[in-house]
Amino acid sequence: MKTGLLQFRPVLAEPEQNIERVGELLAPLDFDLIVLPELSNSGYFFRSAEELDRSAEDIGGGMFVNSLREIAQRKGSYIVSGVCERSGGRFYNTSVLIHPNGRMDVYRKIHLFDTEKKWFTPGDKPPGVFEVKGSFGNVLIGMMICFDWFFPETARTLALQGAQIICHPSNLVLSYCQKAMYARAVENRVFTVTANRTGTELCGDNSLTFTGQSVMVSPKGEYLISMNEFDEGSALVEIDPQTALDKNVTAGNNLFKDRRSELYKL
Numbered sequence: 001m002k003t004g005l006l007q008f009r010p011v012l013a014e015p016e017q018n019i020e021r022v023g024e025l026l027a028p029l030d031f032d033l034i035v036l037p038e039l040s041n042s043g044y045f046f047r048s049a050e051e052l053d054r055s056a057e058d059i060g061g062g063m064f065v066n067s068l069r070e071i072a073q074r075k076g077s078y079i080v081s082g083v084c085e086r087s088g089g090r091f092y093n094t095s096v097l098i099h100p101n102g103r104m105d106v107y108r109k110i111h112l113f114d115t116e117k118k119w120f121t122p123g124d125k126p127p128g129v130f131e132v133k134g135s136f137g138n139v140l141i142g143m144m145i146c147f148d149w150f151f152p153e154t155a156r157t158l159a160l161q162g163a164q165i166i167c168h169p170s171n172l173v174l175s176y177c178q179k180a181m182y183a184r185a186v187e188n189r190v191f192t193v194t195a196n197r198t199g200t201e202l203c204g205d206n207s208l209t210f211t212g213q214s215v216m217v218s219p220k221g222e223y224l225i226s227m228n229e230f231d232e233g234s235a236l237v238e239i240d241p242q243t244a245l246d247k248n249v250t251a252g253n254n255l256f257k258d259r260r261s262e263l264y265k266l
């Protein structure tokens with residue numbers, strides 16, 4: 001299964017410009033599944049409610065998601081992307097899994113980071129898994145968004161439901177997530193695909209610099225993709241997602257069977 005990620009620099013509050021850039025970057029690629037960063041349509045560091053409103057879309061019929069649908073359909077591929085969503089007068093930091101037949105699965109970020117709490121309503125549904133199908137077989141995909149990584153329960157919840165690939169659209173500003181995702185992959189024996197953005201955004205006297213360095217890690221702790229801090233670009237690797245179904249760590253240890261949930265206070 002040819003799987004990977006796109007690292008790019010969304011322009012704040014310019015969804016048309018952002019879909020044009022995504023289209024350009026995806027056009028030459030041949031993939032089964034690709035992951036784009038968090039809030040790919042809108043950028044991140046909103047300066048006003050008006051700017052957020054102008055950047056957001058109804059994911060059922062919005063321009064950005066519809067354009068991704070067309071790309072997925074044309075290529076016969078799956079696309080995961082972060083989207084700034086407007087629904088019922090609220091805003092959500094959302095990830096969509098777009099199928100080549102136009103179907104869409106949705107996850108809304110449950111752990112909002114810092115100033116996101118000012119703009120977004122947190123998701124109220126547990127992270128779930130979704131099936132994708134192709135010449136590569138039937139594969140279960142989970143989605144989590146950026147700061148969700150800080151709560152290992154998120155990835156574990158997905159792994160316990162059978163997720164083989166965890167797609168992780170991100171806008172990372174702290175320096176250690178990319179390393180932590182190594183642990184999320186190994187401790188759950190899943191593939192993780194962290195698609196981060198690059199660039200700097202300004203809001204008054206404050207600025208945020210996004211750390212790039214998008215990573216994809218295998219269940220056995222191999223870095224399959226490591227991007228640099230600054231550049232836009234993509235990377236794809238051929239994987240066998242069925243290897244994520246093997247939860248035996250040693251001949252005497254099974255990741256799920258050895259859990260002592262009766263002793264945990266979670």
Ligand code: ACM
Pocket residue numbers: 038112113145146147148170171172173174
């Ligand atoms: C983040 O959750 N965007 C840091």
